[in-house]
Every structure is written in structure tokens, then in C-alpha cells.
Amino acid sequence: MPLSPRSLQRNQSLQEQTYQALRTAILSGELTPGQRLVETHLAKKLQVSRTPIREALRQLQREELVVVEPNNILRVATISMSDAVQLYDCRLALEQLSVAEACENATEAQIQNLNMMVMQAEKLINSRPSQLTNFQLLDLDYRFHRLLAESSGNLWLRSLLDQVFDKMMLLRIHTIQNNRDVLEIRTEHRRIYEAVQARNSDAATQAIKAHLVASKERVVREMKNLQQTRGIVQEG
Amino acid sequence: MPLSPRSLQRNQSLQEQTYQALRTAILSGELTPGQRLVETHLAKKLQVSRTPIREALRQLQREELVVVEPNNILRVATISMSDAVQLYDCRLALEQLSVAEACENATEAQIQNLNMMVMQAEKLINSRPSQLTNFQLLDLDYRFHRLLAESSGNLWLRSLLDQVFDKMMLLRIHTIQNNRDVLEIRTEHRRIYEAVQARNSDAATQAIKAHLVASKERVVREMKNLQQTRGIVQEG
DNA sequence: TTACTGTACTCTGTATACAGTTGCCGAATC
DNA sequence: GATTCGGCAACTGTATACAGAGTACAGTAA
Numbered sequence: 361m362p363l364s365p366r367s368l369q370r371n372q373s374l375q376e377q378t379y380q381a382l383r384t385a386i387l388s389g390e391l392t393p394g395q396r397l398v399e400t401h402l403a404k405k406l407q408v409s410r411t412p413i414r415e416a417l418r419q420l421q422r423e424e425l426v427v428v429e430p431n432n433i434l435r436v437a438t439i440s441m442s443d444a445v446q447l448y449d450c451r452l453a454l455e456q457l458s459v460a461e462a463c464e465n466a467t468e469a470q471i472q473n474l475n476m477m478v479m480q481a482e483k484l485i486n487s488r489p490s491q492l493t494n495f496q497l498l499d500l501d502y503r504f505h506r507l508l509a510e511s512s513g514n515l516w517l518r519s520l521l522d523q524v525f526d527k528m529m530l531l532r533i534h535t536i537q538n539n540r541d542v543l544e545i546r547t548e549h550r551r552i553y554e555a556v557q558a559r560n561s562d563a564a565t566q567a568i569k570a571h572l573v574a575s576k577e578r579v580v581r582e583m584k585n586l587q588q589t590r591g592i593v594q595e596g
Numbered sequence: 597m598p599l600s601p602r603s604l605q606r607n608q609s610l611q612e613q614t615y616q617a618l619r620t621a622i623l624s625g626e627l628t629p630g631q632r633l634v635e636t637h638l639a640k641k642l643q644v645s646r647t648p649i650r651e652a653l654r655q656l657q658r659e660e661l662v663v664v665e666p667n668n669i670l671r672v673a674t675i676s677m678s679d680a681v682q683l684y685d686c687r688l689a690l691e692q693l694s695v696a697e698a699c700e701n702a703t704e705a706q707i708q709n710l711n712m713m714v715m716q717a718e719k720l721i722n723s724r725p726s727q728l729t730n731f732q733l734l735d736l737d738y739r740f741h742r743l744l745a746e747s748s749g750n751l752w753l754r755s756l757l758d759q760v761f762d763k764m765m766l767l768r769i770h771t772i773q774n775n776r777d778v779l780e781i782r783t784e785h786r787r788i789y790e791a792v793q794a795r796n797s798d799a800a801t802q803a804i805k806a807h808l809v810a811s812k813e814r815v816v817r818e819m820k821n822l823q824q825t826r827g828i829v830q831e832g
Numbered sequence: 833t834t835a836c837t838g839t840a841c842t843c844t845g846t847a848t849a850c851a852g853t854t855g856c857c858g859a860a861t862c
Numbered sequence: 863g864a865t866t867c868g869g870c871a872a873c874t875g876t877a878t879a880c881a882g883a884g885t886a887c888a889g890t891a892a
Contacts, residue, residue, distance in 0.1 A: 375654075411647075414651060415650060415651060415654045418611075418651045418654050418655050419654050419655065419657075419658045421655075422655045422658045422659060423658060424755070443751075443752065446750045446751060446752045446753065447752050449693060449697070449750060449753070450690070450693070450750070450752050450753050450756060452693075453689045453690055453692065453693040454686070454689055454690070456689065457685060457686070457688075457689040461685070514682045514685060514686070515679075515682060516679065516682045516683050516686050516760070516763075517682065517685070517686050519660070520686060520756055520759070520760070523756070524752070524756070527752075
């Protein structure tokens with residue numbers, strides 16, 4: 361849903377709706393990394409006053425989806441190659457814990473949902489590639505990982521991983537545009553799912569580790585490609 | 597530094613200063629867990645308008661140092677026993693990565709600083725126990741861990757751990773009041789330091805793991821004690 | 833042509849006004 | 863004495879006004 365006037369309703373606070381709208385716009389790529397954010401413009405676009413905009417921006421700033429320059433200019437955050445590597449390292453640490461605890465604590469309903477996601481992904485991969493299916497795959501990828509985190513039963517782990525996922529999304533929404541191979545999740549997700557379903561903590565840890573290491577490598581390779589062609593993502 | 601009118605200066609934005617003041621007040625225990633936060637009162641206390649207060653509160657809310665109730669009442673966050681356990685699990689995952697990367701990337705200056713902190717702690721422990729030295733020890737403990745995270749060179753790891761540390765601080769500022777034994781960091785910190793200094797990644801990982809497992813156990817024990825006597829920390 | 837300066841414009845930081853909501857208290861009623 | 867209703871007080875949500883900082887641009891002088 362594009363950033364548009366009065367797509368907002370009055371049942372929730374405008375501040376919260378503004379926050380969601382901006383976050384979604386950033387994570388969907390509608391607001392591109394590095395783009396300047398001007399309070400007054402956003403206010404006009406969303407048909408609200410600056411107050412809710414400012415509060416939403418402060419939150420995004422605290423999550424580092426928005427960064428502030430020395431002269432108080434706000435921009436959508438940019439993810440560099442080294443950021444990506446470091447984020448993957450954090451994921452590696454956190455998601456091993458995530459699946460290990462999921463093996464212990466996942467409910468049957470959660471396990472069924474995981475299964476459905478794996479099957480959906482397999483179906484999507486067999487369909488004709490297009491930019492739409494690429495986005496759907498990426499979405500499915502992160503829904504799978506978020507559900508794993510949720511299944512761990514550890515709320516703080518979930519909250520930390522959510523932040524990491526948001527930042528990864530910011531990056532990947534731009535890396536997958538052309539190359540669906542960066543989303544080789546077919547066998548990898550299934551292996552993770554099966555280990556969790558069997559409550560086999562060691563296998564699950566191994567599987568997620570292999571998945572993330574492979575994924576990291578694919579993303580880094582794709583970023584190098586992108587850097588050669590266009591200059592969207594800068595080195596940091 | 598107590599929350600007082602016009603302790604703020606005009607060189608930084610009031611919003612940022614307000615944020616720092618509130619965060620410090622929460623982490624130092626001046627604002628106690630569960631305490632209600634009223635914008636207008638805080639505004640009067642800090643001698644600023646509601647605008648900077650609101651923006652600061654939104655940030656604290658996003659970091660979950662402040663929680664909002666259904667009727668829009670804001671309160672200082674409360675950490676339950678299960679929160680503490682889950683936070684320790686996250687720390688365990690992240691800090692193992694932290695020291696492993698610190699072994700690779702720490703600068704000589706950082707290693708020297710780590711050493712100084714270890715020695716300072718050893719000196720403090722030998723001094724006469726008091727509430728003041730307890731607070732100093734706790735502060736030193738977290739400064740040590742933060743510096744480890746910084747030495748890893750992984751900015752995202754550092755940012756994630758900072759959040760975890762803040763929440764732990766919120767908890768521990770109340771658990772250590774009487775019992776300094778929860779801060780048995782003498783030998784444990786030294787062992788971590790020596791492993792990092794020797795760039796021995798395996799030893800460092802083992803040492804931090806042992807430290808955190810032991811620390812978790814001590815804190816849980818102390819929380820059980822507290823729960824029996826007074827009701828500050830509620831089960832969640 | 834270049835460098836400097838004044839000016840107008842844009843944007844942010846902060847304060848404040850106003851409206852809507854929630855919750856409480858007291859009075860009237862059963 | 864308990865209960866319910868009206869009204870008041872306390873807060874929050876939102877809009878907006880205003881001031882100050884930064885910036886770009888044009889005009890002028892060397």
C-alpha cells in the first residue's frame with residue numbers, strides 16, 4: 361500500500377498508524393535507502409500534522425531504520441556490505457538459540473504453521489519466476505524465521521530478532537529484485553522444519569547454521585554484483 | 597544526577613537531553629519499575645514543554661524501558677523472573693559471539709582498558725562493602741561487558757547487547773541493593789580478560805559462558821529471596 | 833570572472849492551545 | 863447504606879504557531 365493521504369483511520373492513534381505506514385514504506389522499498397525524509401512533506405502526504413510524524417520518526421530512529429545526519433537531516437538507513445555481514449553474524453548467534461528453544465517450546469499449532477510455510481515456499485519456487493513471486497518468497501522467508509523466533513517462547517529473543525530481520529529486509533528488498541537464487545530456501549527450510557518438528561535440537565541448530573551461512577554467502581555475492589552495476593548500496 | 601529543573605543545557609536538543617535524563621533516571625532506580633509516568637509532570641520537573649518529553653518517551657517505549665497500558669497510561673517497565681532468564685539466554689548467545697570477535701578485533705588500547713577495569717573491580721571488592729561500592733561494582737561490571745562488545749568491532753552486535761544490558765540493569769539495580777554476592781565478578785572477569793588478551797577465542801567463549809551461567813544462577817536466587825520478602829518484582 | 837554578502841526560503845525544535853477521553857467524586861435516589 | 867448518574871479534573875492526542883538555524887541564490891564589488 362503506497363504512502364498516500366487518508367489511508368489512515370481514526371480507530372488507532374495517528375502516531376501508531378504513521379509509524380506503521382513509514383516502516384512499511386521503508387521495508388517495502390517505497391522509500392529507498394538514503395532518501396531524505398522531510399517532516400513537513402510526510403505530514404502533507406499522510407494528511408496529518410507534524411506531531412505524529414515526529415514521534416514516529418523518533419521511533420524509527422531508535423530502531424536505526426532512519427538515521428540522522430549532523431545537521432539534523434533525516435534519511436532512510438542504508439545497509440552496507442559490512443553491515444550485512446555483521447547482521448548475519450548476529451542472526452547466527454540468535455537464531456541458533458531460537459531453533460533450540462523452539463524444539464523445546466513450540467506448540468503443535470506453530471509446528472503446523474511452519475509446515476504450511478515450507479510447503480507454500482516449495483509451491484512458489486516451482487511457479488514461473490517474476491518479481492512478484494520473488495517478493496512473496498522473501499516475505500515467506502522472513503515469516504518462517506519470525507515464526508521460529510516466536511515458537512521459542514522467548515519474548516526478548518523475538519524482539520531482538522525482529523529488529524535484525526527488519527534491517528535485513530531493508531537490504532534484501534533491493535538484492536532480490538533480479539536474482540531469485542539468493543532465495544534458495546527450498547531444501548534448507550524443510551530441513552529446519554523437520555528437525556524442529558522432531559524436537560531434535562542438535563539437528564535444528566546445525567540446519568539453521570547451514571542455512572544462514574549459505575544465505576550470507578549468497579547475499580554477499582549478490583551485493584558484489586550489484587555494486588559493480590549500480591551504486592545503490594554503498595560500502596561502509 | 598537527580599532529575600531536576602534546568603539541569604539541561606541548550607547545546608544539545610532538549611529532546612535528546614530529556615531522553616538521556618529519563619533513561620538515566622530509570623536505570624539508576626530513581627524512577628522505579630511500575631511507576632507511572634505523566635507527561636505534564638515530567639515536563640514541569642524538567643522545565644521543558646511536553647513535546648520533547650513525548651518524543652523521548654516514544655523512544656523509551658520502543659526500547660521497552662517504558663511500557664504503555666491499554667488506557668494509554670505509561671509506566672516504567674518491570675522485569676519479571678522469566679524475563680530475567682530469557683534475557684540471560686540472549687546474552688549467552690550474543691556475548692559468546694562478542695568475545696570471539698573481540699579476540700580477533702580488539703585493539704591494544706581496548707585490551708588495556710579491559711585490564712584496568714578488571715583491576716579496578718578487584719580493588720573495589722577488597723574495600724569495605726557498602727551500597728555505594730555495590731553500585732560501583734555493578735557499573736563496572738556493565739562497563740566491562742560493553743567494552744567487550746565494542747571490541748568485537750561488530751556495531752550491530754553492540755547495539756543489540758546495549759539494549760539487553762539496559763534491561764538487565766533495570767533489574768539488577770534492585771537486586772544488588774543488599775547482596776553484593778550477586779556480583780562475584782572477581783575471578784570470572786579476569787579469566788575472560790586473559791583469554792581475550794591472549795586472543796584465545798575458545799577459552800574466551802568458555803569463560804564468558806561460565807560467567808553468565810553462574811551470574812544467571814546468582815541473580816535468579818537473589819530474585820527468589822526478594823520475592824519472599826517484598827513484592828517489588830512481580831512474576832510474569 | 834570570482835568572491836563576498838545580504839536576503840529569502842525551507843526546515844527543524846519547541847511551546848502551547850484545544851479537543852476528546854478516562855476516571856473519580858459527590859450528590860441524589862432507591 | 864448502596865448505587866447510579868452528572869460533572870469536574872487530569873491526561874493524552876493532535877494541530878499549529880513561532881523562532882532560530884541552515885542554505886541557496888542573486889546582486890554587487892573587486
